[in-house]
Each structure stands twice: as C-alpha cells, then as structure tokens.
Amino acid sequence: MSVGREAAVASAARRPAWTTRGPHSVGLDEVSVHGAFDAHMSTRLNSVSQRVCRVLAGPFATMILGDLGAQVIKVERPGAGDDTRTWGPPFVGAESAYFLSVNRNKKSISVDLKHPRGVGVIQELAAVCDVLVENFLPGKLPRLGLGYEQLCAVNPGLVYCSISGYGQTGPRAQSPGYDSIASAVSGMMHITGSEDGEPVRPGVAMTDLATGLYAHGAVMAALLQRHKTGRGVHIDCNLLSSQGSLVKDSRHANMLSYVHAAQRSHNKSNALLSLLESLWS
Numbered sequence: 001m002s003v004g005r006e007a008a009v010a011s012a013a014r015r016p017a018w019t020t021r022g023p024h025s026v027g028l029d030e031v032s033v034h035g036a037f038d039a040h041m042s043t044r045l046n047s048v049s050q051r052v053c054r055v056l057a058g059p060f061a062t063m064i065l066g067d068l069g070a071q072v073i074k075v076e077r078p079g080a081g082d083d084t085r086t087w088g089p090p091f092v093g094a095e096s097a098y099f100l101s102v103n104r105n106k107k108s109i110s111v112d113l114k115h116p117r118g119v120g121v122i123q124e125l126a127a128v129c130d131v132l133v134e135n136f137l138p139g140k141l142p143r144l145g146l147g148y149e150q151l152c153a154v155n156p157g158l159v160y161c162s163i164s165g166y167g168q169t170g171p172r173a174q175s176p177g178y179d180s181i182a183s184a185v186s187g188m189m190h191i192t193g194s195e196d197g198e199p200v201r202p203g204v205a206m207t208d209l210a211t212g213l214y215a216h217g218a219v220m221a222a223l224l225q226r227h228k229t230g231r232g233v234h235i236d237c238n239l240l241s242s243q244g245s246l247v248k249d250s251r252h253a254n255m256l257s258y259v260h261a262a263q264r265s266h267n268k269s270n271a272l273l274s275l276l277e278s279l280w281s
Helices: 005-013 057-067 097-101 116-128 148-152 179-185 206-229 239-246 250-256 266-280
Strands: 018-020 031-033 048-052 071-076 106-111 131-134 159-164 233-238
Touching (some): 057 106, 057 131, 106 116, 179 206, 179 239, 233 239
Parallel strands (some): 048 131, 071 106, 131 159, 159 233
Antiparallel strands (some): 031 048, 031 071
C-alpha cells in the first residue's frame, strides 16, 4: 500500500463492517501486529499483530507477543465475540476471568467475515501488519480471500501462523481440534493417573498452552528470518503435534512403536521422585 501504516489502519477504522468492543484493551483475536516486531528484535518490540482466533492456543500465543511489546489487535465475531468472554464464573465485571487471563495487552474489534467489507478490513490490516495468527479450519480463510497466498501477495513480509487440531494437510485436517481430544490421541491421558485407574486429563489445558508456546516461538523465529530475507512465511502449528512432542518417556516410546501399550505408573513415579528428593536433601 502506498499510504502509511497509521493511515491505512485509520482508513479501515472508518468502514462500518467492524466495531470496537468494550472498555478493556483486551480482545481482538489477533489480526497481527502492525509494525509488530520491527527490525531490531533485541530492543523493545514495536509492532502490530493481527489475530483471527479464539479460545486458548491462539490467544495465549498472541498474549505472549503482546507481553513482549507487540501491538495486538484481536478480531472477534459481531455480537457475542470470543466464546470465552462468557466462560465463568468467576467474572470481572461483564468479562470472564478466563477470557481476561489470556487476552491482556490487546485491543479488540469485531468483524463480520461473511460481509465483503469485513473481509476488506482484514485485508487492509494484513497489508500493514507483521503477523497474523488464525485458528480456523484449514481452507476456510482462503475461501474468503484471506489465505496466506492471497495476503502475502499484498504484504510479502507477512508472518501468517495457522493453528489447527491436526495440521493444514492430512486425513484429519478438517476435524476440529480440542485440547482434551488431542491429549487423548497423543497418549498424554493414557500415561497420566494412577497405575490401576482410568486415563486422567491434566488439571490445566496442557495441549492448548503448549501449542500457544510453540506458535509464539515459531512466530519469533519467522520474524528473525524475515529480518534477514525480507520474506514472510506460513507457519503450520497444530495441537496433536505439539502435545505429542511433549510426551517423552520410555512408556510413550513403547506405545509409539506399536510394540507394547504404555502403562500408567503414578505410584512408581512418586517413589522415584521421593528417592531423588532424598538424594538432593
């Protein structure tokens, strides 16, 4: 675009297809940061990240980017906005504590992606942003004109991060991804819990959080590469691969080899921990 970044964003702001949300500077399912992570990444990050995702993995990744100094714009659906705004109690005012806990350091707008002018707003923002993070089903955004190939045509330096359940390609690519399902499929739940009990889901959404951490690291690496090459990249980050990479012990290795089923050993693990603590004390 021939206009400056601020002018382009101001131009987008005049269009009626989106509205700002609430009094808080949180939200905006990250459309990527405009200016986000300028040239010198060793200094304060001064960039804009646009986020078009919801719930946890994407918001967690972009919250970290915001913590590091990125200007993050969260794009939400008109009306209800991000699903987690109502996930309570507890609530802080009208917002759920859950939503606020992963959406700090963000600005929020709502955009109707079913409206051509709403799509135009995202295209204008992507043209002046450094990063775009999204977690739609693979193929949905390209059908709207918001895929990586389409947006990098107007912004070759755009870092486009896609977060999904099972990746952009493959037999399960079109299946929605959920933390608990990926935790079960990866084997995490199978090796968690007491030896004679049922599989246990971890007390926090480990899969979503791990995926958000991987996505954040990949975005930072992509920005470093762009500083050297001037080109952006399409990052494919998914829940199953992220969780599978974290389950590292001999029991899980046996399971992945299809030779022996992994066994839960909660009590044995506690005994080993007690032994190590006695040696360290």
